[in-house]
Amino acid sequence: MLLGLRCSKDKFLILGSALLLGIFDSTTIILSNLILFLFPTLGSSNLDFFTNISIIIISYLLLRKIIPNISTNLTSTNKKVFIGVLSYVYISETILNAYVLSDTKPTEVIVVSLTLLFLQSIFILIMYIALVEIQKKLLSHTQQKELLQEKQELEEYSSYLDQNEDDLRRFKHDYQNILNSLKIDAQEGDVKGVIDKLSEYSNSQFSEEALRKYKDLNHIHIKALKSIVFSKLTQMYNLGISYNFGCEPEIYKIPQNIDLLDLVRVIGITFDNAIEAETDYSSSNALSKQDLRIEAMYYQDHDDFEFMIRNRIPNSDISLNQLAHKGYTTKKQHQGLGLANVKQFAQKYDNVIIDYQAKDNWFIFNLTILPIDEVLD
Incomplete structure (x- = not known):
């Protein structure tokens, strides 16, 4: 390559x-x-x-x-x-x-032609330079928007870490007092009282959802892959959709023939599909708020890369073949281009395998990128 x-x-x-x-x-x-x-x-x-x-x-x-x-x-x-x-x-x-x-x-005609040639050449060169400058400005504008978004995401992530650090410091400060208050109950053999007090304190001080808000993001060392997951986890958290994300082991690279922007686009599409589906199911009462759930993960074994995402569905009667065609969608007021674009991504790279299925009230999407060496061999 x-x-x-x-x-x-x-x-x-x-x-x-x-x-x-x-x-x-x-x-x-x-x-x-x-x-x-x-x-x-x-x-x-x-x-x-x-x-x-x-x-x-x-x-x-x-x-x-x-x-x-x-x-x-x-x-x-x-x-x-x-x-x-x-x-x-x-x-x-x-x-x-x-x-x-x-x-x-x-003749004078040739001289005029030569003059026109030079003027035309200069005009073409000026137009080319103008085109390049316009592209630079557009790229600069896009980069500025991306930098602003990354800045906002980093600020939120930093705020989240600071909050956790404050909670941990407060817990450490109160830890000795908690132990002292529980000693009497423990000495009197009131084990149930000790457990109840510990449980009550833990529930009042720590939110399980908040602790898992950005779980495993620190395992992703590719900025673009971390950023897309960060934005989608934030979106799900703000929408109140129950979710879980995992990344094992730590991700440092992807197969070298893959354009990172292509991969990020596909991951973004699948997250958007899952979020929009859960939102629509909730609005139409097809699923209760408690049943809404999205699970996703990054995984790497040797030099490959795997991405899986699944979301709850009311039933498993979904036409998978139709979903992969442009223009078809199960969501209202949408063009149905998501999985069709994902399919184009798979066709672009020989080492990409995509699989999706509906099973046990889950819609499951799997993306596997094999090392390019394995495909060539």
């Missing part, structure tokens, strides 16, 4: 370099003929040679200054567009050069 990416990058660099050399050569010829046409007195062989050398030197100095930017454009995400611009300029110059070289005395 990496070799293929490297070869693809080299092809664009080679093609772009060849086009640039062609444009450089054509531009030199065009400028020489244009100067000689505008200044006929330079027509002697010595002056003609001097003119060509001057143009070549000036062009070389200009190219040397802009080569780093050209190299960047040939390896950026806009490389195909840039190759297209270079191809257009090269073909246009080649055609006009053919007219110039076929006539020893270029």
